[in-house]
Each structure stands twice: as C-alpha cells, then as structure tokens.
Amino acid sequence: MSTVFGAIFVFLTIIALHEFGHFAMAKWAGVRVNEFSIGMGPSVWKQKKGETQYSLRALPIGGFVAMEGEEEASDDPRSFNNASVPARMAIVASGAGMNFILAFLAFFLGILLLGYPTTTIGEVMEDRPAAVAGLMPGDKILAVDGQPAEEWEEIAPLLGADGMERVVTIEREGRALEIKVSPQEEEGRFIIGIVPTMEHHVGRALSDGLKSVFGVLGSIKDALAKIFSGEVSPKQLAGPVGVVQIIGQSAAQGFASLLLITGFISANLGFMNLLPIPALDGGKLLFLIIEGIMGRPISPRIEMALSLVGITLLFGLMIYVTIFGDIARIMQS
Numbered sequence: 001m002s003t004v005f006g007a008i009f010v011f012l013t014i015i016a017l018h019e020f021g022h023f024a025m026a027k028w029a030g031v032r033v034n035e036f037s038i039g040m041g042p043s044v045w046k047q048k049k050g051e052t053q054y055s056l057r058a059l060p061i062g063g064f065v066a067m068e069g070e071e072e073a074s075d076d077p078r079s080f081n082n083a084s085v086p087a088r089m090a091i092v093a094s095g096a097g098m099n100f101i102l103a104f105l106a107f108f109l110g111i112l113l114l115g116y117p118t119t120t121i122g123e124v125m126e127d128r129p130a131a132v133a134g135l136m137p138g139d140k141i142l143a144v145d146g147q148p149a150e151e152w153e154e155i156a157p158l159l160g161a162d163g164m165e166r167v168v169t170i171e172r173e174g175r176a177l178e179i180k181v182s183p184q185e186e187e188g189r190f191i192i193g194i195v196p197t198m199e200h201h202v203g204r205a206l207s208d209g210l211k212s213v214f215g216v217l218g219s220i221k222d223a224l225a226k227i228f229s230g231e232v233s234p235k236q237l238a239g240p241v242g243v244v245q246i247i248g249q250s251a252a253q254g255f256a257s258l259l260l261i262t263g264f265i266s267a268n269l270g271f272m273n274l275l276p277i278p279a280l281d282g283g284k285l286l287f288l289i290i291e292g293i294m295g296r297p298i299s300p301r302i303e304m305a306l307s308l309v310g311i312t313l314l315f316g317l318m319i320y321v322t323i324f325g326d327i328a329r330i331m332q333s
Contacts, residue, residue: 014265015060018096018269031079092284107260130181133181138172159181162190280310
C-alpha cells in the first residue's frame with residue numbers, strides 16, 4: 001500500500017508543479033489558458049474561475065495546460081501562437097524549470113529532515129559488541145585505535161573495516177576513556193551496534209540540496225553518453241514499473257527518503273524533458289529557436305510528423321525498458 005500511495009504522491013507532485021510552471025508563465029506572459037488539468041482521462045472534479053477551467057482527472061499519469069492557439073492557430077490576440085518567440089520559449093521551458101526547483105526543495109527538505117551524523121552516540125543496540133563492551137548513549141567518540149576522528153564519516157570505515165578488535169577513545173562526563181570493541185559480521189559487513197545522534201543544519205542542507213541537483217544532472221549526462229557509446233544497455237534503465245518499485249522502497253524508509261527520491265525523479269524529468277526530441281518540451285524549444293532564426297514557424301505538417309516520430313520512439317523505448325528491464329529483473333529475483 002505504501003508503494004501505491006508513495007507513487008501517487010511523487011507522480012502527482014512532480015506533474016502538478018511541472019504543469020504549474022507552464023501555467024504560471026503563460027499567465028505572466030498574458031496568454032489565455034483555457035484549462036489547467038492534473039491527471040488524464042475523464043474529469044472527477046472541475047471548476048471554472050475566470051477564463052480558466054481547473055480540473056482533476058481520473059488517471060494520475062499526466063496533466064496538461066490547454067492554451068488558446070497552442071494546437072492550432074487562433075485569431076485571439078492573447079493566444080499562444082500570437083505571443084512572441086521569447087515568451088513562448090519561456091512558457092515551454094518553465095515546466096522543466098519547476099522540476100529543477102522541486103528537485104532542489106525536495107533534496108533540501110529530505111537532507112534537513114535526515115540530518116547529519118555526529119561523533120556522539122545516540123543509541124546502543126542491545127546484545128551488540130558496543131553494548132557488551134560498555135559504550136553508552138551520550139559517549140562522544142574521539143578516536144579509533146589512536147586515530148583522531150572529527151566526523152562520523154571518518155569513524156564508520158575504521159570500525160567496519162574488518163572484525164579486528166578496536167580501541168575506541170570516548171569522552172564521557174568530561175573524562176576520556178578507552179574501550180575495546182570487537183566488531184561482529186552481519187549481512188556481509190562488520191558492525192559494533194551504535195547509531196549516532198543527528199544534527200540539522202539549514203545552511204548545509206541548502207548547499208547539499210543544490211549540489212544534489214547538479215549531481216543528478218551530471219549522472220544523467222554520463223549515463224546517456226554511455227548508452228550511446230554502448231557501455232550501458234537500455235535494459236539497465238528503470239521504466240515505469242521499476243520507478244514505482246523504487247518509490248515504494250523509499251516510502252517504506254520514511255518521508256525523508258520519499259522526498260529524496262522525489263528530488264531525483266523530478267531532476268531526471270526536467271533534464272529528459274529538455275532533450276531536443278520532438279514531442280518533448282526540448283523539441284518544442286528547438287522548433288521555436290528555428291522559428292526565431294528563420295523569421296517564420298516550421299510547417300505544421302512537418303512539426304506534426306516529427307512529433308509523431310518522437311512519440312513513437314519514446315513509447316517504444318519505454319515498452320522495451322519495461323519488458324526487458326523492469327519485468328526481466330522482477331522475474332529473475
């Protein structure tokens with residue numbers, strides 16, 4: 001059940017903000033918006049306010065902003081086709097822009113909620129080496145085998161390197177103590193059974209949230225390069241089924257983890273949507289750039305044909321990845 005609700009939460013959040021980006025920029029540019037919809041299929045709720053109808057539809061798999069003159073030419077001076085090329089480019093690009101903003105906010109909040117581990121012990125697990133050795137919550141770890149440690153990231157590798165006995169120097173009630181601990185193997189790794197206390201830093205989370213967005217964009221760029229070079233097979237990608245599984249696993253780990261996967265998927269969607277492929281926003285931007293250079297729009301017939309090819313290729317890739325990637329992995333597990 002957490003998988004279903006988690007997937008709906010993530011998809012609706014990403015879709016709603018993506019479409020809101022188009023909607024808000026269209027309104028700002030003075031373009032008439034006939035309908036703003038979240039979801040596809042039959043309407044389950046709708047209300048008209050001003051010139052725009054707002055609606056929720058039955059299938060949470062998409063959404064749209066229906067602008068006057070977007071699909072076919074209109075004589076309305078406030079239609080999309082009568083807006084300037086820069087205004088139309090801004091409207092088209094704003095959906096992906098909102099995806100990047102959502103990714104940053106989701107990463108920031110997720111990191112802030114999780115916090116940063118400190119060198120102070122917050123929990124000692126029963127019947128684990130740390131408890132047997134006498135380590136206690138509140139102990140501050142100063143060094144391991146005489147090697148000073150100021151960050152948890154420095155402590156964890158030293159304690160979990162192997163099963164050899166370690167001398168852990170701690171500070172307890174103002175006194176320095178040395179306690180010998182022998183890590184035990186559990187699920188292929190060595191542990192002593194402690195959990196650090198967590199600190200929450202807004203400034204650091206803001207910085208790491210921004211770094212996370214650029215990190216995801218960089219990893220997507222590298223992955224695409226490896227796919228085109230043949231180093232990575234499309235079978236290794238995650239399709240809709242795989243994404244839902246990943247969301248379910250994240251939801252089971254808590255709201256912070258769900259926020260992190262939301263950031264990851266939103267950044268992915270923003271990047272992929274800007275690729276210059278007909279039928280995607282990136283393809284529409286390419287057509288608008290060509291129009292700006294030529295001084296006239298591309299023939300509607302050519303644009304429609306290229307968009308149809310783009311949609312066919314995208315759906316073909318999605319089906320391929322779903323069958324030979326997602327479903328194949330499920331059957332093998």
